Amino acid sequence: MKILKFLSALVITGALLFVLGMEKPFGVQLPPIGGFFSPFSGFWQNAESAGAYKSGALNIEGTTAPVKVIFDRRMVPHIFAQSAEDAVFAQGYIHARFRLWQMDISARATGGTVAEVVGESGLNNDKEQRRKGMVFAAEKTVKNWQNAPFEWGLIQAYTNGVNAYIDQLSPKDYPLEFKLLNYRPEHWTPLKSALFFKKMSETLCGRSDDIAATRALRKVGKPLYDFLFPEYNPQQSPVIPIGTPWDFTPVEIPPAPENKVMIGNLSPDFNPAQPLPFMGSNNWALSGAKTASGYPVLCSDPHLQLTLPSVWFEVQLNAPGLNAYGVSFPSLPGILIGFNDHVAWAETNVEQDVLDWYAITWVNEEKTKYLLDNKPVNVEIREETILVRGQEPVVEKVKYTVWGPVVTEFPDNSHTDLAMRWVAHDAQNDGVSHDIGTFFNLMRATNYEDYSKALSTYDNPAQNFAFAARDGDIALKVNGRFPLRRPGQGKFVQDGSISGSAWPGFIPMDQVPQVKNPERGFVASSNQRSTGLDYPYYYFGYFDDYRGRYINRTLSSRSGFTLEDMAALQNDDYSLKAEEGVPLLVSLLDNSKLSPGEQSMLDTLKAWDFRFTADIKAPLIFEEWMRQVALLAFDEVEETAGEPIILPETWRMIDLLAHQPQDTIFDNRSTPETEDAGMIVSKAFHQAAATISDHWADPAYTWKDAKGTEIRHLARLPGMGSGLMPIGGYRDAPNALSRTAGPSWRMIVELGPQVKARGIYPGGQSGNPGSRYYDNMIGEWSKGKYQDLIFMKSPDDDPQSVLFTLEIN
Amino acid sequence: MMIRSLLWLSATVLVAGLILGFVLPWWILALVGAAGAWLLKTPPSAAWIGGFVGGALVWGGLAFWIDNGNSGILSGRIAGLAGAESRYAILLATAVFGALLASFGALTGSLARRAIA
Structure with a gap:
């Protein structure tokens, strides 16, 4: 009897331990309950106390000289190092400390390794990303970095910094989302940084209406199509003012052999995931003649999906020859939008189409040979192994043609199989920097020549780079690698069996649309058309028709603009x-x-x-x-x-x-x-x-x-977002706020003797939902307010504003 | 006598649970309960109740202390995630999980001693 009682208790206790330790208890997508609720190791350990941040020295190796990091009251790190490499080592460490899960899941979502941590539910995403060639493209980027010594040094230092943080984590310190999804952080790699660049390309230049347009053409015929869908809005006020001279001899494009539009059996199932439309941005720069202070002013206002953790992370980087402040992407070294003592720069997206689809004509039943100029050509097969939690790995065989990957394939031949031609798949591999290096050169720029040189290699995703310098210059380049197109080429699905369907080449980098010190006294862009019809090259795209015209009208209307006027225009709800x-x-x-x-x-x-x-x-x-x-x-x-x-x-x-x-x-x-x-x-x-x-x-x-604007958690976890926000805005107004996308970083910089900068983004520096720095700027942002950005000259510059200090020795 | 052994067990679970909790996984609380009831020879009903109180104090108390320092930011968000009405439901759940672990551990320990003795 006593034995029986004991055994009963033992069984109950055992069952309790078993249930509390179960992965996915009873099939529900939950972490093991015991470990998650334990206040010693579970989510409670992510509840940051008010005194969580204390000054001290970090016991980590990887820098060549001591680095000092001053965190200001808004948790912005000001990194003081003896070299650019040491500075980005510290940047990597800090990105990881505040945003590790965001970095991990972004790389997984883009590179197709979600199923590895969530199981079968992530498989569709992973297959699609692999078929779109995201890893293929990112691997090329890494190879390109390896051939560019300056970039490779930076990317390695950054990677080491991230890993220095990961290596000293114990499971109780893992970010909340790792605990919720019950997996552990993996080491960072340069490939993951490259995947982040490809994620930006996917978001910003991964749009293509070719298939939907081909359907429309099939439905209404050419005359009605041209009537309904003219490419050029005659009211447009393009990025580069009409009449700006083009002082170059354009490349000659050979005539098309046969520019055939494919109207085959396009799959109704084939709707490649499109980036959300209205992902726009505004930027502008005013010359001193237009401002009340007489100094040039630059305004930046990129619009992206608004999430928590926030997409941006503010940082100041200081090393010999380098002192810049701005916003960075957790996953990448450097500053993407920002300023230094001499210049300021900001990007908006160029909405030109750089992604085309080609119909494949198969020669054999196995679909391993396709027709090109009447000859069979072998596809190259790239095997993509996708790890699936709790299951056998899935191998996806992706076929590569001369155009790019065959993204959709129908084994039953019921539909046209399509290959994707995308500039983001290209790598130039020429030993110069095409991305990270560009931004470091901008961070160190002192004048227009430096800016122009920095951009001369930048390829993708193409951006409108607005620029202002303390010496009075303002400029804007529509910068990137753009395909040459014959008129109309690429608007519809093209015939992939003729090599003459290919883009005839690329627009030379020094012939991209650009303007310096225009007569009107300002440069501006809002994702509208890059140029008027006088630009010698044909292009088409998905252009804004309202914000750009309104902003140009407003900036043209008068001069004497104050910084308050600039803030008002960024927050303007007028459409x-x-x-x-x-x-x-x-x-x-x-x-x-x-x-x-x-x-x-x-x-x-x-x-x-x-x-x-x-x-x-x-x-x-x-x-x-x-x-x-x-x-x-x-x-x-x-x-x-x-x-x-x-x-x-x-x-x-x-x-x-x-x-x-x-x-x-x-x-x-x-x-x-x-x-x-x-x-x-x-x-x-x-x-x-x-x-x-x-x-x-x-x-x-x-x-x-x-x-219904709401800033949701990156994984859309309930309770971790902002909730419904009672604010105005409209996608076709300067304050381009829609349900889930909008102004992700507002910055105003005045380039006087002392640089004066204000900025804010809808979130907070910490990615931890248990931190008071997770969403602390949302309130002010939603009221259209800004914070003064603290631009330090030395670590001891502004003791009043210091929250705490970290030293890496 | 019953109350006294109950309180002794609670105190033992509280102290040992707090110390060992920082170094060993979450299930150590059940072992602490079992070992406590075995060593203190706690009778079964007192073991269950004493373990329950001690376990609730370890997990609930620590969670309460952390929550207080955090101004309830995270518990509120976890409540939102779990669809719970308030953050206090999350605190309560934490205390109950700790209580159950220690109480059934202690009951098992107590009955084990009786079965063998």
């Missing part, structure tokens, strides 16, 4: 789209038969100042009305289930409503009557009013609710 769209829609509306509810919507719209502020209702009806007009007017390109297709751009819709209201495009084919623009606009208004009537009747529901 040209509404300014142009609302009066037009209202003028076309038949307002004789409006219900009282509809009348109130119309009145609200008429009284609107075109600002997308948080607590107003006008944007609700505007957005829905515009959407309904597009759906009714453009029924010709209606989307069939699962087959994405492109819709005409908003500017074109407004253009047609204004100038061709009687065109047959407005006739909806599903109705017996023949509609014109007025009838469509009126019908759309009634439909829109019906759709939003519940929200309209609720006095508490305003634009902030419809927009």
Whole structure:
């Protein structure tokens, strides 16, 4: 009996230990409960106390001379080292200390190693990333670094710094997310840094509408396609002012042998994941003639997915010949956007298309040979081994053609197989720096010549680099490696069986669109078209039509701009789209038969100042009305289930409503009557009013609710994000805030005798959800406020603002 | 007598659990309970209750202390993650897990002694 009692207790205790120790208890995606809740080792250890940060010396090796790191009150590290390598060693160590999980998961998501830690649920992502050639591309980048001694030294020092931090971690110190997902940090490698660059390319120049455009072309035919989708918005105010002289002789492009558009059986399943649209940015630089102080001013405002941990990390790097401040990406050494004592620089994305699709004609059933110029060519097979937690590894055989990887393959031959041609797959391997080195050269630049030289090698993802110098120069280069294209080439899926379908070459780096000290006294970019039609090379892309024009109009309107004016423009909720769209829609509306509810919507719209502020209702009806007009007017390109297709751009819709209201495009084919623009606009208004009537009747529901901005955790973990944010903004206004993307770093730099800089980003320096520095800047950011950036000359510069100091000896 | 041995066990679990918890994995708390009840010859019901109280104090107490220094930032976020109403639910859950580990460990230790003796 006693034995039985004991055994029962033993079994219960054993069962308890077993359950609390289970991986994925009862199939639920949870960490082992016992270890996770233990206050000795689990999540409680990530709850940072107010006194968690104390000055001291770090017992780590890897620097050639002592390094001192001053953390200011906002947890920004100011790194003082004796060499650039030592500085980035410390930067790597600090990135890891604050953002290790973010770095790890970014590399996994891009390189396709998610399944290794989450199991089968990560397999789709991993296969897609491998098929898109992300690792293939990153390996080329590493090889290129290895051939460029300066970059290789930096990347190794950075890697060693990250690993110095990882090596002294014990499991209780692992970042929270490692504990939640129950895996341990791996060593950092240069490949992971390279994958981060490729992730940026994927986000910023991984867009292609070729397939959706080909579907549209198939549906409506060439004449209607050209009518609906003109490439050039005549109202456009391009990045480089029209009339800027091009002082070079353009490369000659041989005529196309046969530029055939493929309209084969395009797969409805094949919808390569697209980066979210509206991932834009604003930047501008004013010459002293335009500012109240008489000094040049540079403003930076990149728009990206807003997440916690934040995408950016502020840092100052100081070493002999180097003293720069700005924002860095955890995963990369150096500063991407910033300033030094002499110059400031900032990027926005160039939205030119640099990714094309080619239809493959197979020669054999095994699909190992494809047709090229009437000859069979062997594919090269790259075996991608994907580790899957709790299962056997999966081997994905990716076939490489002369174009690039065959991203989709249908074994049953039911659809066209497509290969991807993407500039981010290229590596130049010429011993010069194409990315990291560019940014280090910018960090050390003292004038326009240095800036120009730094950019001369930078290739991808292409950026609009705005520049201002204390000596008075301002400039902007639309910088990157751009394919040469024959007119129209690459807009649709191309014939991959003719080598003549290839890009005829690349635009020489010294012939990219650029401008220095323009007469108007400022340079600016907002992802709009790079140039007017006078630029000698053909290109197309996915350009902004509203922010750029509005910002150029505002900056042209006067001079005497103060730093407060700059902040106001970055935070401006005004949209040209509404300014142009609302009066037009209202003028076309038949307002004789409006219900009282509809009348109130119309009145609200008429009284609107075109600002997308948080607590107003006008944007609700505007957005829905515009959407309904597009759906009714453009029924010709209606989307069939699962087959994405492109819709005409908003500017074109407004253009047609204004100038061709009687065109047959407005006739909806599903109705017996023949509609014109007025009838469509009126019908759309009634439909829109019906759709939003519940929200309209609720006095508490305003634009902030419809927009629903939320800064989510990177893995979308509930409870770890910002929650719904009651703020204004609009994707086609300078303050380009949408549901999950928007201004990720606002910076204003005045280049006077003493550099004066302000900045803020929506997050905090720490990636730890248990830290008060995780989201401490969100509040001020959402109110449009800035922090003064502390730019130190020496470690003892500003003792007032020091939180703590670390020394590496 | 019963109360006294119960309190002795709780105190033993608290002290040994805190010390050993920092160096050994989470399941050590069950062993601490078992060893405590064995060595102190705690009767079964007192062992269960004493272990429960001691375990709750070790895990709940340490968690409370950490939470206090953190102003409840992380426990609030974990509550959001777990769909719990408040961070106190997370503190309570931590204390209960510790309590269960020590209580069943102690019960087993107590009954083991009786079974062998």
